[in-house]
Amino acid sequence: MPERKLVQGTLELLILRTLLFGPLHGHGIAKHIQRTSEDVLQVEHGSLYPALHRLEKSGCITSNWEQTESGREMRMYRLTPKGRKQLSVEESKWDELVRAMARVLKRV
Secondary structure (H helix, E strand, O other): OOOOOOOOOHHHHHHHHHHOOOOEEHHHHHHHHHHHOOOOOOOOHHHHHHHHHHHHHOOOEEEEEEEOOOOOEEEEEEEOHHHHHHHHHHHHHHHHHHHHHHHHHHOO
C-alpha cells in the first residue's frame, strides 16, 4: 500500500486520541495509530518524537521514564487534563473539516 502523508496538525490529534486510552511509549503510539488505521497511517519516528515534544512543551501530555515488566526502561507518555480539553477542541475542528470536505466533494 502506498505511504500516506498526514495532513499538517493531524499527528498531534492522533497522539492525543491514542493517549486517551492510557499511557504508552513512543513506539506503542506509532503502532496503535498504524494498527487502528488498518496500516494506512504510518508514523515515522522522525515526525513522532518532535510532535511528542511539542505536546509535552504545551502541557497537553507528560512523560516519565518507567520500568516495563521486562525490566526495560521506557519513556511513557500520558494525557493531561489540558490535553483532554485540547483533544476535544481538535476533534471538533476535524469533524467540521471532514463535513466541509464531504460537502465540496458531493458537488463535483
